[in-house]
Amino acid sequence: MTTAFAAAPVTVVVTGVGAIIGQGIVRSLRACGMPVRVIGVDRNAESMGAFLCDAFYPKPACNEQDESYLAYWRDLVATEGAQLVIPGIEIDVEYLAGHRAGFAAMGVTLCLNTDALIALGQDKWALAQALERAGGELAALAIPGMLDSDWASCTARLGPPPLLLKPRHGNAGRGIVRLHDDVDLRYWRHKAGPGFMIQRIVGSDDEEYTVGAFGLGDGDMPAPVVLRRRLSPAGNTGYAEVASDAAIDRATRALCAHFKPLGPTNYQFRKEGDRLFLLEINPRFSSSTSLRTAFGYNEAAMSLAFYLHGRRPADAVLAPGRAWRYSEDFVSHDRHPL
Template sequence: MKKVNVLISGSGSLYGVAVIESLLRSDLPLNLVACDISARTLGLYLAHQAYIVPPAHQEELYLTSLLNIIAKENIHAIFVASSHELAFYSRNKLDIEEKTGVKVFTNLPETMNICNDKWLTVNFLKEKGFNFPVTIRYPEDQDKINEFIKAVQFPIVIKPRQGAGSQGLYIVNQYEDIHPLIANKQDIILQQYLPDDCGEFTTGICAGANGRILSGITLKRYLQEGMTMSADADDFTEITDYCKEVARVLKPYGPCNFQLRLLKGNPYIFEINPRFSSSTGMRSLLGVNEAEILIRAEILGEAIYQNKNLKCSVIRQYTDYLVPTEKIIMLQKKFNMEHKN
């Protein structure tokens, strides 16, 4: 079997390192090529080849660098591991694939918009007949606040329509606290609070072309500042199957993560992230190597048979790595030489 050349962009992120380490565990013949905007990012030194690139918001420069890497390394697949680069790859996905024949594992703008905007996420779930937390917008629905509170009762959740993790998220227990949090703000939602007495779950669904489901795994997660720091894998088949049904309708491409809680025993999704997640590495350790699955299914055309998930817990602990300073200096010099004005 010929080597499969894989580019991991944003390779220094938590997701990027997880993707690289997952692929290094694979027995596939892989050549891993990492790129990032900084020479001081770990993924560059875990992969087989490394490149520094301009920031993705400098679209023309970034695209030129990307096409050069694709040509030089004969890239077959691109995994996007930086949330800052998702919009670029979403807009340019079809053009890159047409020009180069590479598979770009990200979603088109329509799907990205549904997932990135929590108001659109709720409306998608509602329109397609899935469970959804009752939600109103601010300032558009400010005249409905009293009615909303009467319907869902306190506590409620206030958060931005866009964004991930716990940034800008507030749990409010009384009327007096609402106004100071929303005054003079735009693009805010007020949402029904989903109880956490059963915990919070993250379900990873891997999807191929036309929304074909390749894998699914649910973890009960334990958070710290919005990040999964520990997780339990158990028999959460019902939750996983529910998220697979949602994915079949949404039709994402590549990795997709559903964050949810249980209300009266039923799963209620409150966030969809159409990308690799902070639990990508955990899933790989538990036997669901999402990056490898995508390569086998979408690049090599292999049938995917998911093994029964391990029943185990994973605890995240950050590790320090030694990298020769000369490597960092050489990589930075190479980038500077190639991008001289």
């Protein structure tokens, strides 16, 4: 007579569980079909995301470049027996990428993209330049833009207003403003400070797409998931529907072949007639993570298979549909009884 034993749970640390991406990763881990123990990390000690996790560690109040912060991670990894760390916010992607050797010494695996793509994803101007250097179909994806200049030069090169002023570094639409004239440019140049770029506005809000593609590091990837979306006022995906678009699929595969991403990678596109433009590449999990999981594309499950077991994720079987994001209350009476 044989006795079946359940597989021991995998212990995964997810950072930024107070934010939508981290919470989406946690929910996707819960839906992965295998036992997972989730350890949450967040700067906010009162984060609601803590209730989604099996254990929670607030970040210490120290500079993240201090040795004490790395010691915090050593204690957490050792205490919990963590096997994989998944960053849910960009600052944690940057920190983990800068301390790969330290985490390797802890014996824990990091769910991280390549250093090259992480750096490129942090600078929209550098990405546009990289597309233009690549030439061909990739150069055609670059949005016409320029660095700081006078209004006459901007309109001569980019066309009539409105134009967009956006930070070279940033995400979720933060700091992006429309410029209608020279007064706007001078005002927002002063407010934005250094490190911005100016672009032509391409496409419309009705033709914006977010694409999830799991890079294998060699230019290959399983089939991607394409969602046509509308942004919420917070700058993340508020509405999404599964889309099938041959041009976006080809462009995503071309980008993957050229940049060779590793792990969860998010591409954002806009269409203008028959023309496709790349808004940005996020070499990490996306705010659409939980929506993608609901449609059958579970990047957290793919990460467990790939980073911990070296297995190529299978092509996802996608379910068609639409999704809306909305607010609801989360109430706990056990921690703060009335």
